[in-house]
Amino acid sequence: MQITRFGGPEVLDVVDLPDPVPGEGQQLFDVSSAGVNFADTHQVENSYLAPQQLPLVPGAEFVGTPAGGGPRVVGLLDGGGYAEKVAAHPRLTWPVPDGVTDEQALAVVLQGATAWHLLRTSAHLAAGETVVVIAGAGGVGSLAVQLARRWGAGRVIATASSAEKRALTEELGADASVDPALADDDPKAFTAALRDANGGRPVDVVLEMTGGNVFAGSLSALAPFGRLVTYGMASRQETRTVPPGALMQRSRAVIGFWLAHCMTRPQMMDDAMTELLPLVAEGALRPIAGGRYPLTAVREAHQDLLARRTTGKLTLDPAR
Template sequence: MRAVQITRFGGPQVMDVVELADPVPADGEVLYDISSAGVNFADTHQIEDSYLAAQQLPLVPGAEFVGTPAGGGPRVVGLLDGGGYAEKVAAHPRLTWQVTDGVTDEQALAVVLQGSTAYHLLRTSAHLAAGETVVVIAGAGGVGSLAVQLARRWGAGRVIATASSPQKRALTEDLGADAAIDPALADDDPRAFTAALREANGGRPVDVVLEMTGGNVFAGSLSALAPFGRLVTYGMAARQETAAVPPGMLQQKSRAVVGFWLAHCMARPAMLDDAMAELLPLVADGALRPVVGGRYPLSAVREAHQDLLARRTTGKLVLDPSR
């Protein structure tokens, strides 16, 4: 089978399309023919070995796929520990969900990892309450574009998004954000970012921030929180660790910082069932609109990662293993 393999850690240039033996399913696993594979920002960390779990070489990246059982069967979308950038994958059926005809491969891939993340950021980690103000960092991205819509659907009083270009900020507003600001305001001073968030909320502090950048964006977001506000951190796109948070800063405003990693839900599949049982029907009905950022041939995987790192994309990126 054709697959993307890395034998050394680094940037997009370390990914090569090679011929590998078909994977052999372990006990309980099924061999699937992949029709589409999802690309996530976390994959750019995986190939650098800079993510939350240490990686072992050689490896085939990719945490999600849409495909059918090799012996025939319904189309499913599934989550993986790795191996998704390929024509075939061995996966456990417990981490797959059937995709109806009204949902495209790209839409299914948008919700299985990024949609489930947005679901649990708001419901499980932030415990969003009706009327609260929600800030979605990177609101035009895969997680962010869905989180903006879900926050609005689930009763947020005001939704504020950040995005790096006028076009992306306009997209977040089209998806339901009440205001959108430029995260570059945090580049030199996190206090400027704090001020911009509060200004976008009518001069008031905010209740919930979904944050995946780190650095000054994290610091500025934390300072913008109202009493009993919650910052949920689920990424480190800035490639820099955030300074330690003094306990007194949390106590002073009864603020909370919560970490989230979807991998822990994979060990509790019922949590993923809850998300998928709600999100897939919303997509099929047109009530939730995944943003598809592009479909790349498997042979153009380096370009997909380069575009993602350069912030040239919006929404969900997908690889086509047939090309």
């Protein structure tokens, strides 16, 4: 799937291209499954953190085997994943344990590693703290809820846009759930809902990926020494400037996170993957399968993501 112009899902086109030519240190892989992420919708629009160059084959993750044969691996890419073959650095691939499906492996390589680093590297979660997970039924959120519970959070609060999604977050381990639509008109209403879900008390950690009023309401809900980790901008809304005084008044912190920086430090990826994949194999961590689409139906996958019709991890089948 290639784009030659920026826009919405309609710019994703099926094309025949030559096999990618591996660069220095790279290897050619046959793809059995490719992952879809919300960030891909930004990439297609050219509204993400790094400017994109056309023509472009989106996709940052794959499961496959080395061309010519070899063990199944899950890997990260700097693009090109929506395809039957990819060129990848073996240093950014990890063996998939027996019993772990392609979908489960794809769920943890980007979204799971993001959840791992949000809690461990950026928020420095401490036992007993209250954690709010925005979009708790999504790919990152559904895993962050489980990891926060596993790592000793005193209370986990999730937000989700429907009653069904909120029920899922509680099934995964959230103690309470909140409708983020409360932030649509007034961030103060969202702040109050988060604190109400925490027994009237402010919260310690918020993992935030929406921006706009959700960001503002989340920041106001923080306790002294609370941390808001921002890792997305799904609303496409500008987030207001945070004055230093607003942080100092409650000793609050705002921290940004982008997994691309971990990809330049492969040991950071190893730290996450060597813990996450065995947890999935043991059944101790439950990735949520959000749907498997033919590669030729990737427009539908993007439409479903943008319309909030999905939960968990979306994958593409390049054989269809």
